[in-house]
Amino acid sequence: MTGKVWLVGAGPGSPDLLTIRAARALAQADLLLYDALVAPEALELAPNAQRFCVGKRGGRPSMDQETIHRLMIRGAQRGKRVVRLKGGDPFVFGRGAEEALALAAAGIPCEVVPGVSSAVAAPALAGIPVTHRGLASAFVVISGHAEAAYRPVLEALAPQSLTVVVLMGLASRAALAQLLLERGWRGSTPTAILFAAGSKDALTWRGTLATLGEASAQTRADAPGTIVIGEVVALVDVLAAPAAQDATEDAFEGGRHARRG
Amino acid sequence: MTGKVWLVGAGPGSPDLLTIRAARALAQADLLLYDALVAPEALELAPNAQRFCVGKRGGRPSMDQETIHRLMIRGAQRGKRVVRLKGGDPFVFGRGAEEALALAAAGIPCEVVPGVSSAVAAPALAGIPVTHRGLASAFVVISGHAEAAYRPVLEALAPQSLTVVVLMGLASRAALAQLLLERGWRGSTPTAILFAAGSKDALTWRGTLATLGEASAQTRADAPGTIVIGEVVALVDVLAAPAAQDATEDAFEGGRHARRG
Numbered sequence: 087m088t089g090k091v092w093l094v095g096a097g098p099g100s101p102d103l104l105t106i107r108a109a110r111a112l113a114q115a116d117l118l119l120y121d122a123l124v125a126p127e128a129l130e131l132a133p134n135a136q137r138f139c140v141g142k143r144g145g146r147p148s149m150d151q152e153t154i155h156r157l158m159i160r161g162a163q164r165g166k167r168v169v170r171l172k173g174g175d176p177f178v179f180g181r182g183a184e185e186a187l188a189l190a191a192a193g194i195p196c197e198v199v200p201g202v203s204s205a206v207a208a209p210a211l212a213g214i215p216v217t218h219r220g221l222a223s224a225f226v227v228i229s230g231h232a233e234a235a236y237r238p239v240l241e242a243l244a245p246q247s248l249t250v251v252v253l254m255g256l257a258s259r260a261a262l263a264q265l266l267l268e269r270g271w272r273g274s275t276p277t278a279i280l281f282a283a284g285s286k287d288a289l290t291w292r293g294t295l296a297t298l299g300e301a302s303a304q305t306r307a308d309a310p311g312t313i314v315i316g317e318v319v320a321l322v323d324v325l326a327a328p329a330a331q332d333a334t335e336d337a338f339e340g341g342r343h344a345r346r347g
Numbered sequence: 348m349t350g351k352v353w354l355v356g357a358g359p360g361s362p363d364l365l366t367i368r369a370a371r372a373l374a375q376a377d378l379l380l381y382d383a384l385v386a387p388e389a390l391e392l393a394p395n396a397q398r399f400c401v402g403k404r405g406g407r408p409s410m411d412q413e414t415i416h417r418l419m420i421r422g423a424q425r426g427k428r429v430v431r432l433k434g435g436d437p438f439v440f441g442r443g444a445e446e447a448l449a450l451a452a453a454g455i456p457c458e459v460v461p462g463v464s465s466a467v468a469a470p471a472l473a474g475i476p477v478t479h480r481g482l483a484s485a486f487v488v489i490s491g492h493a494e495a496a497y498r499p500v501l502e503a504l505a506p507q508s509l510t511v512v513v514l515m516g517l518a519s520r521a522a523l524a525q526l527l528l529e530r531g532w533r534g535s536t537p538t539a540i541l542f543a544a545g546s547k548d549a550l551t552w553r554g555t556l557a558t559l560g561e562a563s564a565q566t567r568a569d570a571p572g573t574i575v576i577g578e579v580v581a582l583v584d585v586l587a588a589p590a591a592q593d594a595t596e597d598a599f600e601g602g603r604h605a606r607r608g
Contacts, residue, residue, distance in 0.1 A: 098461070102368040105358065105463060109367060175467050183476035183582065190585050200359070200468035202366060206436050207461035215444035223496035225439075226509070228485040235484035244503030248487070321444065324451050 089116070089162040091189055093182055095175040095201015096120075098208055099284030099310075101127035107199050108171075115169040117161040119154060121180075123173040123310055125285065132169065151181060155188040162194045173310075175203040179229045179253055203227075205251045208283030208312035212290045213325035216249045221317040224248040230255020230262055230313070237265065245270040249316035256311040260299035266315065271295055276319035282309040292322060350377070350423040352450050354443055356436040356462015357381075359469055360545030360571075362388035368460050369432075376430040378422040380415060382441070384434040384571055386546065393430065412442060416449040423455045434571075436464040440490045440514055464488075466512045469544030469573035473551045474586035477510045482578040485509040491516020491523055491574070498526065506531040510577035517572040521560035527576065532556055537580035543570040553583060 092111040097103035104112075112118070112131040120129060122141035129137055138157065140149040154170075161168040176182035176198055189196040205227040209216055216225040226243065228236045231254045240262070243250070255262055256279070267273060273296030281289040281303055291303045295315055353372040358364035365373075373379070373392040381390060383402035390398055399418065401410040415431075422429040437443035437459055450457040466488040467477055477486040487504065489497045492515045501523070504511070516523055517540070528534060534557030542550040542564055552564045556576055 095463075097366065100368070102371065103366050103461065105364050105366055106370060107361070107363040110363065175463075175471070177471045177476035177478065178467055179478050181480065183479040183579075183586070186474075186476070186586050187582070196586075198471050198474075200364065200463050200471045202356075202436075202461050202463055203467055206439055206464055210436070210438045210459050210461045213447075213459075215438035215447070217438065217440050217490075218444040219442070223493070224487055224489040224500040226485055226487040229478075232484070238505065239485040239509050242503065242505030242508050244499065247503050248500050318444075321448070325444070325447050325457075 087165045088194065089164065089166040089168060090195040090197065091158050091162050091168045091170060092197050092199055093176040093186060094169055094171050094199040095203070096124045096128050096171050096173055097202040097284065098174060098204040098211070099123070099125055099282060101125045101131070103202050103207065103284055104128060104131070105199065105201065108201065111169050111199055112171070114167055116166040117168045118171060119157060119168070120171040121173050124171050128171065135169065151184065155185060158185065158189060159192045159194055172201070173204070175201040178203045178205060178227065204283055204310070204312050205253060208280040209251065209278070209314045211283050211288065212278065212280050213322045214278060214314055214319055215321060215325070216251060216314070216318060218318050218321065222249040225251055227251045227253065229253050230258040233258065233261065236262070240265050241269060243269070246272065246275065246317070249314065249318050252313040252315070255313045259301060259313060262313070263295050263298040266295060275315055276317060277313070277315045278319045278322060279303070280312045280314070281305045283312055290322065290326070292319070348426045349455065350425065350427040350429060351456040351458065352419050352423050352429040352431060353458050353460055354437040354447060355430050355432050355460040356464070357385045357389055357432050357434055358463040358545065359435060359465040359472070360384070360386055360543060362386045362392070364463050364468065364545055365389060365392070366460065366462065369462065372430050372460055373432070375428055377427040378429045379432060380418060380429070381432040382434050383409070385432050389432065396430065412445065416446060419446065419450060420453045420455055433462070434465070436462040439464045439466060439488065465544060465571070465573050466514060469541040470512070470539070470575045472544050472549065473539065473541045474583045475539060475575055475580055476582060476586070477512060477575070477579060479579050479582065483510040486512055488512045488514065490514050491519040494519065494522065497523070501526050502530060504530070507533065507536065507578070510575065510579050513574040513576070516574045520562060520574060523574070524556050524559040527556060536576055537578060538574070538576045539580045539583060540564070541573045541575070542566045544573060551583065551587070553580070
């Protein structure tokens with residue numbers, strides 16, 4: 087009897103931003119393969135599962151993709167209910183589609199459980215809507231992981247035409263900013279970085295496209311960051327949650343930021 | 348004593364795609380203002396709330412935006428816990444940011460509870476990842492509601508450079524397709540419409556950019572539709588859920604579609 091794999095989105099960091107369907111899949115899981123960015127409390131929703139962290143953690147390299155595929159397939163072939171828990175949404179970057187294709191090729195039943203994507207939720211939780219009438223009627227989501235992938239996309243965007251959301255772009259923030267400035271985007275374009283969105287360590291850096299390259303914040307070295315570029319970012323001044331508005335000012339460079347409780 | 352408003356995303360249609368945080372907000376709500384597209388079962392999560400549908404329903408016009416603002420503000424001023432439940436994510440179109448700004452202007456505490464956006468989840472539930480290595484390293488989300496808003500965005504996109512997701516674009520699908528074809532997008536670009544994603548009436552239309560304008564499907568006249576344009580759409584042939592692969596063929600034009608159980 088073949089088992090099944092659920093590719094489940096864990097949302098942007100807080101365990102109560104999992105969906106009810108995700109929680110149900112976890113509750114009946116026999117085997118749980120999770121990314122490093124998934125909140126520890128989310129794992130407790132799978133009390134009966136063998137658990138393996140398959141993501142990068144503490145500087146050690148992540149498990150290679152082939153091994154993840156093999157673990158999922160073998161588990162299902164032994165009749166297990168396997169949950170592959172991924173940060174955010176399983177099909178927004180993060181190689182979820184590759185995992186689904188590997189399962190399909192092996193004839194393993196697979197169900198995708200969409201999650202709350204950090205691309206939208208990290209800004210929203212900080213008080214930044216990715217769309218707003220008169221400011222942005224569209225948004226684009228890119229990964230900052232590989233220049234070969236993001237360069238042609240950014241080069242094709244008309245300056246100030248929409249909100250740009252960059253996932254996995256902290257390391258390349260200077261290059262991203264430079265590229266947009268060269269393409270004619272205004273240096274004054276409001277820009278934010280949402281660090282560790284949805285977690286208790288959430289922190290907002292607020293600056294401009296011109297200062298993005300030098301942005302830094304006192305936060306965990308491995309905190310994920312979502313970059314948002316566009317006029318909607320200015321709304322953070324009105325819409326930031328009260329906890330953020332009461333924020334203490336910490337040491338920072340290149341902008342200002344608010345620690346959220 | 349002032350109450351509070353929660354701007355809550357209901358996800359793409361199925362009540363178990365609400366987040367745990369959304370369910371908790373509903374459970375303690377005194378007043379619930381919901382959009383027409385929200386699943387009836389989701390309303391049952393708010394057993395103690397006065398409920399008002401404030402969205403378009405049965406051809407009648409929706410409540411005007413000022414009235415919605417006033418209802419939220421008055422409720423909170425009377426000490427009520429008000430949940431404003433919106434389809435998908437509250438900050439992806441749908442005027443959520445306007446509602447948050449109105450609340451801020453009135454001094455009403457407001458918390459945004461991000462939801463699973465149809466922009467990502469409608470394709471995912473049908474077997475279409477919006478990103479996939481080698482096929483699409485970015486996606487753009489636009490509203491097809493107003494040409495003045497979508498035209499400059501679409502005109503700025505380099506042909507075949509990313510996945511295009513259109514919300515509220517059913518009525519303008521012919522104009523959208525025409526615009527992209529004129530800008531050099533290939534007529535053979537795989538294209539899908541996900542009708543009523545996440546609900547039991549979910550239905551996938553599959554065609555190309557060249558046939559999008561003539562696309563139709565036997566579905567509820569008021570079923571929402573998410574349009575996806577890009578090479579990733581071809582993955583539906585491998586990744587569609589088994590229910591879709593067992594689909595019966597219904598009458599259709601301009602493509603083929605699968606009814607999902």
